[in-house]
Amino acid sequence: MRTDYCGRLSVDDIGRTVTVCGWVSKRREHGEFLAFVDLRDRTGIIQCVVDHAHDIRSEYVLAVTGTIRERPPETINHELPTGAIEIGEATVEILSEAEPTPFQLSGRVEVDETIRIRHRYLDLRTDRMQRNLRSRALINAAIRRAMDAQEFVEVETPMLIASTPEGARDFVVPSRLNPGNFYALPQSPQLFKQLCMVGGIDRYYQIARCMRDEDLRADRQFEFTQLDMEMSFVDGQEVRAVVSQAVAEAAELITGHKPSAIPEMSWLEAMNRYGSDKPDIRFDLELVDLTEIFSETDFNAFKAPCIKGIRVEGGGETGRNKLDQLTDKAKTWGAKGLVWIKVGESGEVSSPVAKFMSDAEIAGLIDKLGAGNGDICYLVADEWRRAVHVLGLLRLELGRPPVNEGGFHFLWVIDxxxxxxxxxxxxxxxxxxxxxxxxxxxxxxxxxxxxxxxxxxxxxxQAYDLVLNGWELGSGSVRIHxxxxxxxxxxxxxxxxxxxxxxxxxxxxxxxxxxPPHAGFAFGIDRLVALLVGEENIREVIAFPKSQSGTDPLTEAPTPIDSAQLDELGLRLLPPAN
RNA sequence: GGUCCCGUGGUGAAGUCUGGAGUUCACGCUGGCCUGUCAAGCCAGAGGUCGCGGGUUCAAAUCCCGUCGGGACCGCCA
Structure with a gap:
């Protein structure tokens, strides 16, 4: 039926008679005897010149046969890879008609996500989803190549396992043959991969689906996919080297160049410098310890075990409204308050609490934070954990770049x-x-x-996390054997x-x-792919995702089951609560 | 369990604060014209329970209460 893919035709094919198949991306009619039909398949778009195109509508499925020819020079479309050629005098066979789609597939306007997911089979035709799912497949393949090359054995572990009360809430499956008993779906293959080590597999991996019945987020679905791996007779360093290799190959595939070696940072340093165990190191705005400076202070609010601050260069123009908003946010994050100090253009200091601080304290904090004219400093005094936590969130609020800016900064957080x-x-x-x-x-x-x-x-x-641009990709550890x-x-x-x-x-x-002594790791492929393709939500790299309330707008799952099914499983429903 | 934002022809937005006829814009759709377009162009047209329910009012897309759906976040995710 098909001789060529639309997007792979080029000037080298001029003169050939071809048949391409695909969907009508666009029809441009110029009167009864001339029309242009842009035909789209997974490789791209080719322009077909047809007469009598009036009954050909968007998203019809066509087989188009004709001869590849050069376009007149003035009509070359430089936006299109196939823009120098077209299929001339094309004959069209309509393979399938299409009603007008519930949303436009051009990608030029943002469409409500629920509508996209309800008609995901249409959404998958868009450039965005084609690119995201293709990138995901390429990343999976790169990870498999990296693991295979290092002699890992792919082992499949069961989906129906015993429930354990620890950790996340289990999804459970009733057993028909053992009424009153339940399987759980795996939150991870953790125990099985350790059993594989006892079993002498030595190097195990699996691209594993995991299920956790917890509330959903932009970076969390009920079901997600991990690269899960485990190794015998190694330390954490060797595990990190293998994982680094796998993600480096994945990143190189998408960005086109090899990422540099992944730096390591202790958990304590990450908390102290960034106020987070998953620091986004694309930008500075680091936390500075000021506890010493206020060790003798008379300022009651600063008689605290820990005082930390950050300096925002050029932040002196921040208005009172904005500062009040930030203070409110800091309070919702658990802070007792948020202190700000501005340094004016001629070096004068302004702050609602300046009068409670000594000159030496003010000079000390300005010096320690490196604040110059026109800057603003934010200070939090509290228990160490809360102080770094609040300033860490404030740091993200004030400085975090958009998802697709600043490059890819992997980081190992260890210890x-x-x-x-x-x-x-x-x-x-x-x-x-x-x-x-x-x-x-x-x-x-x-x-x-x-x-x-x-x-x-x-x-x-001996646990370690892999972090990318402030997202926790995964974690692992040396296990107790x-x-x-x-x-x-x-x-x-x-x-x-x-x-x-x-x-x-x-x-x-x-x-x-x-x-055997063993150690391992697992990282979320959904998150890795999302970040690499510049999406801020993992639903964009999942073919059929669920909504935040855990329903599937496409299949309407979850649904009730009929009483015969319940009887067979030995289950009876309680009346609805309230 | 909690906080916040959104819901207006098929799609995306404006209108909501400050109540006054379902008003507007873009895309799409239908019909017509059009022989080199490519976000084609021009003309005409169709298309609405302003998520749903209740309340206030002479009058509600607009104000109030409730509810449903979607999203972001906190809790939760060993």
């Missing part, structure tokens, strides 16, 4: 703390998952925690032997029979 917090019951809250290996130098702190649990917060883990250390961690977390046996017994059992 995460093992525990995030101590809960009300006195148990530490794990920052990663409970199989994460602590730093060997910090093992003694674990032992010492009996007297003072707060030292646990200083225990570093010793049953003793694992039990020690479970004890600290308040997970007793009986409970750990019930939840993770199969992993603990596996470790009895020779567990």
């Amino acid at each position: 995460f703390p093992l525990f995030e917090d101590i809960d009300d019951a006195g148990n530490p809250v794990p920052a990663h998952h409970p199989f994460t290996m602590p730093h060997l130098e910090d093992l003694e702190l674990l032992a010492a925690s009996g007297e003072d649990p707060s030292v646990l917060l200083d225990v570093r883990s 010793s049953r003793d250390i694992q039990q020690q961690i479970f004890d600290l977390l308040g997970i007793g032997e009986e409970e750990s046996q019930r939840k993770f017994g199969f992993l603990m059992d596996a470790f009895r029979y020779g567990a």
Whole structure:
């Protein structure tokens, strides 16, 4: 039926008689005996010159046969790759007619996203979606090539697994053969890939679908895709090298040039300099520590464990309205307040709280922040964690570039703390998952925690995150392969032997029979692709995404099921709440 | 669970603050004209429960209350 693709025809084909197939992108009629039909397929557009085009409408599916010829010089379209040629005296076979589409596919106007998703089969015809899905496929292929080249074995792990109460909320699937029992869909193949290591696979990877029943966001869908990998007899450094290689090849494919080596930064440094564990290092605006300067202060609001500030160059013109808005935002982020200090064009200092500070303190903070004439400084005083958190968010608010600007800045954040917090019951809250290996130098702190649990917060883990332009792409760690250390961690977390046996017994059992030291990583391919193609929402790189409320405007899922289906599964519905 | 924004012919927007006839613009659609366009052009036309429900008012797209849908964010996402 087809001899050529539209977008691949060129001046080299002049004189050939071809048949192309595709959709009518545009029809331009010039009277009864001359019309131009732009035919579109996945490769591009070719202009076809036909007579009697009156019953050919947009999005009709055609097979067009004719001879490739040069266009008259004055009619060459330089906007179009095929703009120097056309299919002349074309005969048209209508393969399929089309009603007017519910939205225009030209991409010239932004269309409501729900309408696009409800008619995704049309939206997929647009340049944007064609490009995004093609880029995604290329990135997947590049990642597979990188992993295959390094002798990783692709292993598929089950989708129907046992539910574990930790972590995200599970999607569950009722079992027909075992009424009253449920499978869970995997939040990640975590335990299975560790079993693969015990099984001597040595290097495992999988482009794995993961499901988490948590609220959706611009960078979060129920279902998402990860590159999941695990290696035996390696340290974290070697894992990061492999992952760096995979994302570098993916990035090179899209940008056309090899990204530089990915820098590493400790979690503590990231928090101190950027107020985030996923710093966007495309821009500076770094946090500066001012605690020392105010150690003897009389200013009550600054009698705090930590005082941090940022300086915005040329921010002195910021109006009172804007400053009030920023202060309100800082409060919603958890700050008690936001202090600002302007340095005027002739060096004079203005701030609502200047009168509470000594001259030495003002001079000190201006010096430390490097504030010059016309600048503004923002200061937050609080507990260390809250101070850096608030200023980190303020930093993003004031300086974050649009998604498609500033290039691609990957970053490894390493040496995460093992525990995030101590809960009300006195148990530490794990920052990663409970199989994460602590730093060997910090093992003694674990032992010492009996007297003072707060030292646990200083225990570093061998966990690492990969960050791109302020998005967390993924995380990984060196795993615990010793049953003793694992039990020690479970004890600290308040997970007793009986409970750990019930939840993770199969992993603990596996470790009895020779567990290799192992480490791994997983990163979100949706997020990587979105950033690389310049989209700020992962729905744009997913063929059939769900809305923020978890429904699918195309299939209308989720839907009720009939009572026969419920009976078979041994389920009965409760009446609606309220 | 919470905060904020949006909902107006098929599509995108303006109109809403400050109530006064479904008003406007662009695209698309239908018909006509048109032999070198490419966002073709020109002429004519069709197309609306202003998301839905209630309230205030002589009068509601506009003000108030509720509700539904969409989106951004907080919580949540070991």
